[in-house]
Amino acid sequence: MNEDLNRLGLVEEDDIDLDEAALSLALLDHPGTDLDPYYDLLDTIEARLEIVGDDAHDPAARADALAAVLAGEFGFVGDAETYDDPDNADLIRVLDRRRGLPVSLSILWVATARRLGWSADLLDVPGHVLVLIGADADPVIVDPFSAGIRVDRERLVALVQAFGEPDRAVTHVAAMPNRAVLVRLLQNQASRAEQAGKGRRTLELYTRMTVMAPETVHAWWERARLELVDNDIAAARGSLGAILEITRDPALRTRVSETLASLPTE
Template sequence: MDPARRSELHERVAPFADVVAQPDASLDEMTLSLSKALQPDLDILGVMTEIDVLAADCPTPTRDGVMRFLRDDAGFAGDQTDYHHWQNSCLDHVLDRRRGMPITLAVVAIEVARRVGVRLAGIGLPGHFLVGDPDDPRWFADPYHGRTDLRRDECRNLLVRLGVRRWSDSFLEPVPSRLIVARMLNNLKLSCEHRDDGVRLAIVMHARQALPEFSGEHDAAVEALAPLN
C-alpha cells in the first residue's frame, strides 16, 4: 500500500481508537468519533451541541417522557426505506434525518436521557436493539418501532415476530457502551460489503482493530486495504 494512503488511513482511525480506549468515554463521544473516521470534516462538538439542544426541548425528564418526546415531538423513527445504508450507523446523520437503525436510535435516546438526568441503557437483542432502564429490569422501549413500556414477555414476542426462536434472559441485560460501538461496527461492515464500498470498508475494518472483540481480524483488515493500493 502507498505509504501516504496508509498514513491517511491511520490518521482517520487513530482518534476513534484513542477515544474507545478511554474507560470514561461517553457513548456519544465514541459513536461520533467513529462517524468522523468515515467523514473527516465532521464537527463532533457541533453534533454534541445538537444533542444538548434536543435534550433541552424535552418537557418531561422521565424515561417514558424522553421516549415519547423523541417519537412524537422530535419525529425520530426507524428508516424502513434504506435500512442498511451506512449513514444509518452514523449518529450525526440520524440526528439530521430523524431516521435510523434500532441501535443508533437507541444511542440518541440514551444520550438525550443522560442530559436530562435519566439513566437508559442499550439492550442488544439478536437482530434488534432496544433501550432499557438499568434500575428496572421490567421496563423496555423500542425506538425503531416507536414503542415504550414494553414488558419482558413482549420483548420475547418481538423476537419471535422477527423470526428468532431461541431465547435467553441474558438478551435483556444492559450492553456496555463499547459493545454498542462494536455492534455498530458490525452493521457498518455488512453495509459496506453489501454496497461494495471498498474505501469505507477499509476504514471500518481498521477501526474494528481498536476493540479487543475484533483482535482476530488483523489479516482481514490488511486484505481490506486492497482497494486503496
C-alpha cells in the same frame, strides 16, 4: 488514524459518552465537518427532556418523557423504507435526517437519558436493539426504532425467538457495554459495505473497531481475512497475532495458529 479514535481505545469503559463517541466515529467519514451544531442539537434535546421529564421519577414516566421529546418533538424514528442506507448508522447523518437504525437511535435515547442522570442501557437482542430504562425498580423496555413503544415480556420473547434459536428458552437479555455498542454500530456499517462489494471500506471499518475496542476478537479476525484478500500478508500476520494475545480459547487459538502456519513466508 484519527486521534480521537486512538483516545477512544484508551479511555475507561465507564467514561465513554455514547453520543460524543458516535459523533467522533461519524466524523471520520465527514472530515472537516463542524460538530458544534450537532452538540448544540444534543444540548437542546437534553434541555427539552429536562423540562418534559421534570416530574418523571420512575422508569415508566421517564420512558414516556423520552418518547415525547425524541420521537414526538424532534421526530427521531426508524428508517423502515431505506433500512440498509449507510446513513442510518452514521450519527451525523442520523441527526440530520432524524432517521436511523435501531442501534443508532438507541444510542441517542440512552445518551440523552444518561445526560439527566437516568439509568439507561442498550439491550442486545438478536436481530434488534432495544433500550432499558431503569435498573432495579420496575424497569421499562422500549423500542426507539418504533418511536419508543413499550416492549412487554411477550414481545421480547417473540423478538428473541424470531432471530435466535427457536427451541432455546429465553432467560434474559444482556445490557451492552459502551464499547460493544460502538462496535455494533460499526459492524452495521461494515456488513453493508461488504454486501455492496466495498472491500477496502469494509477493511477500514474493521480496523477502526480494533483501534477503538482492541479486545474484540471478531474484529481482528475479520480484519485479517480482508487483509489476506488484499494480499497484505504482513498485516494479516499482525492481526492474527493480536488474536493470540487476546484469547485463551483453545479452539480459536488452534485455528489462528493453523492459519498463521499456512501463510506464505516472506
